[in-house]
Amino acid sequence: MKQLAKEIIPWLHEARQMILENLNRPMNVETKSAANDLVTSVDKNVQQFLISRLLEKFPEDKILGEEEGMNQLADFSGRVWVIDPIDGTLNFVLQKENFCIMLALYIDGKSQLGFIFDVMKNELYWGGATIGVFCNENPLPKPKDQTLDSGLMGTNAFLYGKNKYHAKDIGNATMGVRMIGCAGLEMIAILKGTELGYLSNLQPWDYAPGCALLDAFAIPYGSMDGEKLDLSRRQPFLAAQPTAYQEIQEKFFK
Amino acid sequence: MKQLAKEIIPWLHEARQMILENLNRPMNVETKSAANDLVTSVDKNVQQFLISRLLEKFPEDKILGEEEGMNQLADFSGRVWVIDPIDGTLNFVLQKENFCIMLALYIDGKSQLGFIFDVMKNELYWGGATIGVFCNENPLPKPKDQTLDSGLMGTNAFLYGKNKYHAKDIGNATMGVRMIGCAGLEMIAILKGTELGYLSNLQPWDYAPGCALLDAFAIPYGSMDGEKLDLSRRQPFLAAQPTAYQEIQEKFFK
Numbered sequence: 412m413k414q415l416a417k418e419i420i421p422w423l424h425e426a427r428q429m430i431l432e433n434l435n436r437p438m439n440v441e442t443k444s445a446a447n448d449l450v451t452s453v454d455k456n457v458q459q460f461l462i463s464r465l466l467e468k469f470p471e472d473k474i475l476g477e478e479e480g481m482n483q484l485a486d487f488s489g490r491v492w493v494i495d496p497i498d499g500t501l502n503f504v505l506q507k508e509n510f511c512i513m514l515a516l517y518i519d520g521k522s523q524l525g526f527i528f529d530v531m532k533n534e535l536y537w538g539g540a541t542i543g544v545f546c547n548e549n550p551l552p553k554p555k556d557q558t559l560d561s562g563l564m565g566t567n568a569f570l571y572g573k574n575k576y577h578a579k580d581i582g583n584a585t586m587g588v589r590m591i592g593c594a595g596l597e598m599i600a601i602l603k604g605t606e607l608g609y610l611s612n613l614q615p616w617d618y619a620p621g622c623a624l625l626d627a628f629a630i631p632y633g634s635m636d637g638e639k640l641d642l643s644r645r646q647p648f649l650a651a652q653p654t655a656y657q658e659i660q661e662k663f664f665k
Numbered sequence: 666m667k668q669l670a671k672e673i674i675p676w677l678h679e680a681r682q683m684i685l686e687n688l689n690r691p692m693n694v695e696t697k698s699a700a701n702d703l704v705t706s707v708d709k710n711v712q713q714f715l716i717s718r719l720l721e722k723f724p725e726d727k728i729l730g731e732e733e734g735m736n737q738l739a740d741f742s743g744r745v746w747v748i749d750p751i752d753g754t755l756n757f758v759l760q761k762e763n764f765c766i767m768l769a770l771y772i773d774g775k776s777q778l779g780f781i782f783d784v785m786k787n788e789l790y791w792g793g794a795t796i797g798v799f800c801n802e803n804p805l806p807k808p809k810d811q812t813l814d815s816g817l818m819g820t821n822a823f824l825y826g827k828n829k830y831h832a833k834d835i836g837n838a839t840m841g842v843r844m845i846g847c848a849g850l851e852m853i854a855i856l857k858g859t860e861l862g863y864l865s866n867l868q869p870w871d872y873a874p875g876c877a878l879l880d881a882f883a884i885p886y887g888s889m890d891g892e893k894l895d896l897s898r899r900q901p902f903l904a905a906q907p908t909a910y911q912e913i914q915e916k917f918f919k
Contacts, residue, residue: 446814447840501841505817506859560700563759568842571826572833579826586701587755588822590844605760 499593525623554604562607608651753847779877808858816861862905
């Protein structure tokens with residue numbers, strides 16, 4: 412798997428260069444489901460670039476991608492690559508920072524590899540259950556387990572504001588709530604230990620790459636609707652350090 | 666004022682070094698008003714260092730500082746330095762990033778100079794109404810004016826969750842809500858144009874340095890309780906691009 416990851420990494424650096432070259436050029440921005448659900452020509456080009464590299468090398472593999480009608484798969488058996496060309500497109504358009512490129516490999520629904528590339532910080536977090544987690548060339552140490560009241564929780568304003576899935580109750584049981592507006596960067600925060608957990612409503616391409624890295628550290632995650640996360644649809648997502656995760660289950664979902 | 670700023674800047678770099686040297690050492694963390702209102706030995710040492718430099722050079726000046734009983738002044742006439750040695754202490758302790766050193770000079774209650782130093786990014790934003798805004802050595806261009814529905818709003822979970830001062834209504838009228846947990850970094854986001862506004866409950870040392878920089882760009886701000894921000898106490902604070910600021914006043918406070 413490490414060898415495979417090292418074949419992928421140069422493509423992600425190429426994708427990053429594509430984004431950097433387009434960052435200050437006029438870009439075509441379209442809305443999707445809502446006024447703040449955006450896609451740009453850069454998202455589409457980066458996805459197309461990654462798909463072409465992947466299929467050139469692995470013509471038999473399946474692909475699930477956020478953009479351009481690639482966002483459904485009938486069947487998740489075998490090798491499936493999950494692509495989010497720009498996670499945090501709203502930040503990409505409005506902030507030109509706080510967004511990332513994400514990619515994951517699943518086999519028969521099980522995580523193998525995950526990649527989260529913080530483009531502006533030039534930090535690529537990558538790895539998987541069998542190889543551990545790296546930030547660029549350096550192994551990332553496993554963050555320490557935490558109780559719910561000992562750290563920060565990432566979430567989004569919609570869930571928090573409506574207390575959906577106890578998002579406000581859970582957030583208020585921590586030391587503080589943070590909202591970055593980018594699932595990948597919230598996953599990085601958990602991996603680094605700068606947040607103890609993350610709670611949001613996510614599409615498969617939002618969570619699959621991060622979950623592959625959480626698996627490397629045995630950090631638990633799941634859907635808050637009681638169903639299995641199965642890469643098929645948007646689901647309410649929770650990940651947290653083991654002790655905090657268990658506290659949340661016991662206090663709010665029993 | 667620019668000459669004065671250039672005398673101050675080396676002290677801020679010294680303060681940054683003090684913080685970096687202590688970042689990975691065990692530090693004494695105490696709670697203040699609540700379990701998530703922290704002060705560390707580093708906050709205290711940095712404040713003491715800045716006070717000693719300031720009083721050595723300007724022995725007649727007054728000082729308002731977050732820590733150690735310096736947080737009240739009977740009288741804001743004359744020259745007053747406002748110090749927040751570490752803004753975002755919770756991030757400093759839990760994340761070791763996303764915090765800043767802040768300093769401002771006010772004369773007779775009017776902003777003269779402001780400094781916000783993003784320690785981990787090594788980006789010092791400084792300036793004032795008569796000299797403009799700089800990031801390190803480079804002049805910062807004025808961000809473009811924005812309507813409320815065209816950008817992101819920084820706020821905090823407490824106000825948003827309770828819709829205090831219409832925080833939730835205002836946030837929901839934007840393209841999205843962000844929570845960094847550090848007033849200084851939210852101010853930087855407005856100065857760069859990556860957020861259109863910021864809404865929180867702030868102490869004078871949280872807002873004074875940012876306001877000195879907002880004044881340089883004529884970006885409006887004020888207290889949401891209808892009273893004047895007068896450096897004397899915690900107040901509900903709003904800053905936003907002129908068009909968005911006016912929309913907020915008209916839609917929510919008339």
